[in-house]
Amino acid sequence: MTGSSRDAVRDDRRDETEAERLDRNLLELLNELRVALPGVQVLFAFLLAVPFQQRWDQVTEFQKDVYFFTLCCVLVSTVLLVAPTAYHRLNFRARRKKELVRASNQLAIAGLATLALGLVGVMVLITDVLFSTTMTIVVGILTALLFILLWAVIPLRHDFGDEGDG
Secondary structure: OOHHHHHHOEEOOOOEEHHHHHHHHHHHHHHHHHHHHHHHHHHHHHHHHHHHOHHHHHOOHHHHHHHHHHHHHHHHHHHHHHHHHHHHHHHOOOOOHHHHHHHHHHHHHHHHHHHHHHHHHHHHHHHHHHOOHHHHHHHHHHHHHHHHHHHHHHHHHOOOHHHOOO
């Protein structure tokens, strides 16, 4: 099939062409990113201000390492979550929407993974400042498990049956 013929093939589950499905998938992805980005931006701004606080010179080497790791994770998350917008803007007339949707999906998943690491880092840093090493380890593990369960295990194990849209 040629490109235009292929775009006209209908998906019986939703009664939409491939082009319509790609448009919908891209719009859904961009809407999801609009939800995630403000939180990431606030977290990044908070982290940028931390070293300029009065007690920063009292933090331990471990806390400095966790802080820097966390800052890097949130920076990378921001870059990955904004990348689909840049990709779209630079390629929106190239008629490569299938590649755009696939790449943007991968970038968003990687952005969410680095965001999860950054949020675990924030919890470890704050817990280490406030409580004991044991509490820091427990909170770090529980926070990581929460992300793994809710952002990976449950979504990947859910049986979508006929409700999935591919």
